[in-house]
Amino acid sequence: MRYVEVSTLLKNGFKPMKKTVLTMVLALPLAVWAQEGAFKIEAQIKKSNDNAKAYLSYRTGNGMEQDSAVVKKGKFTFSGTVQGPTQMTITYAPTGKLDRRAAQGADSYSLYIDKGTAKLVATDSIKNAKISGAPLSVEYAQYAKQLEKTTKGMAALDAEWYGATDEQRKDGKLAERLRGLAGPLMEEKERVQKDYLAQHPTSYFALLALQDLSGSQLDVAFAEPAFNKLSAEVKSTPAGEAFNKRIVAAKATAVGAMAPDFxxxxxxxxxxxxxxxxxxxxxxxxxxxxxxxxxxxxxxxxxxxxxxxxxxxxxxxxxxxxxxxxxxxxxxxxxxxxxxxxxxxxxxxxxxxxxxxxxxxxxxxxxxxxxxxxxxxxxxxxxxxxxxxxxxx
Structure with missing residues (x-):
């Protein structure tokens, strides 16, 4: 469920912003709602090193943005304003440095936040933190928990692929085996997302699940009835309106329709x-x-x-x-x-x-x-x- 990769952060070069100033909108279509909100992230890692730092990374319409905070007595804080639900990744660096070696097994936590205070409490690993406070953050944690099995499974397959030699990747046998393992995981993910979509029509993440299920080739026969079952509030958001435009475009370009001229x-x-x-x-x-x-x-x-x-x-x-x-x-x-x-x-x-x-x-x-x-x-x-x-x- 992590969209902001630590390796990308390192590749682009980490440039801290002025602390506590985070004005952003996520570039993903679903990450835009109507109102601007002030937020705060209060985190505590009970077993923390004296030199530890935390890094915050996220995407905006202008690309990757980052911030950092010194961990003092196991605690650190990020705050600012956002233009709506925004996915962020917090990475904990025990030595204070986020180097490439650390990125390979980065200790990180992803959350969505739009307003209010999200509280994270961890023992010694931020990736296992418990979240409370900001309702959207808690809701996302619950949604991500349902997908945890497939998320970890796909991450393990990715790790095996990228950890293989060039010869193993070129051979074809590894790719065939990994595809075989990925199939059931993707089917399970689809089942979980469809269940979530049906059971949580008022949730922002039902819309997120619908977009994920629809992929780049939208099936109107599935997407339109599912979208119509979402609450009026969700459908009326800019994200909902954008998805509705996709449905309209898909219907206009369906087999049998007149091809739109241009x-x-x-x-x-x-x-x-x-x-x-x-x-x-x-x-x-x-x-x-x-x-x-x-x-x-x-x-x-x-x-x-x-x-x-x-x-x-x-x-x-x-x-x-x-x-x-x-x-x-x-x-x-x-x-x-x-x-x-x-x-x-x-x-x-x-x-x-x-x-x-x-x-x-x-x-x-x-x-x-x-x-x-x-x-x-x-x-x-x-x-x-x-x-x-x-x-x-």
Whole structure:
């Protein structure tokens, strides 16, 4: 359940802020509510070293933020204001230093807080602390407790994978075994989250569970009824409203729906409309030069393009490359031999077309028929070839 990794904190370089000043909003969509609240975290580690320090880390819309506090007689405090429920990670460093060796087995505790005072009490390890006080923090601890088995199980599999040699990772047997072990854990996590969602319709974390269950490819048949069962208060939050927009976008891009039209510039800065391709089968392909899985899938799309391009089929690539990165986009097009029309507004994840289609993960694609209706979506590998052969041969 920990989103803020200690290794990331170290990689970026730790730069303490002015103490007790923490103005932040979490970048995750679910971490935004309406009101600003003052908070305090009071912690006590009964068996603490004299030189110990505590580090607070969290994400904001501007990236990673950190703070630190000296542990005095086993106690330390963080305080400030937040714009709504924010997930934070507290890491305890017995020697006062947070080095890479310490990060490998970091003693850390994650909590959500929006307002009020959260109290943590631990014996000698912050990760085993008991929390009280701020209701949201207590509620999150209860939610995380239900997922503890699967969280620890997945962490153990991650540790085994990253602890393996390069030869073991390349062999394939290790990955196959770990996938086999991960399957039941993911099924158990899904079961727990669905139960929580059904039993706690007024909880912020029911919405969090729903978002996690929905992933990047939202299933309207599951998500819409589940969302409708949440309380009016939860649904009316900015997080709830954002999720509702995802549902609307998913319904607009479902199989059988008319593909939403849009216009973006091609590589020569000339505007291109999706509807310009009416009369052909079009694979609307969302990708980016920086996306490894996209680049891995590109050869398959190239193969399909050459196999079916003379049978009333083409591809329209929409890149989520970032501002100022046009050269990267053009180089990837050339390197991967993407001979079809490519467009982008170079706004990264704020790409207007991807936002219109509710894209939250790439690669993602939609196969659109000559009449402008969506025929299929997320066709990968051999599935793409089979579907095109079914329609065009």
């Amino acid at each position: 216009t973006q510039n091609d590589v020569n800065d000339k505007p291109v409309k999706l509807s310009d391709f009416r009369g052909k089968y079009v694979l609307l392909d969302f990708w980016a030069s920086w996306c490894g899985p996209c680049r891995h899938e590109n050869p398959n799309v190239v193969e399909a393009y050459h196999k079916f391009k003379d049978k009333n089929f083409t591809v329209l690539g929409v890149s989520l490359d970032n501002p100022g990165k046009k050269d990267n986009w053009l180089k990837a097009i050339a390197d991967d031999k993407l001979e079809w029309t490519n467009v982008s507004d170079l706004q990264g994840w704020k790409n207007a077309a991807s936002t219109l289609y509710g894209v939250r993960g790439i690669p993602q694609n939609y196969l659109i028929g000559p009449d402008g209706k969506i025929v299929a979506s997320n066709l990968r590998g051999e599935e793409l070839h089979k579907k095109l052969a079914e329609l065009l041969n």
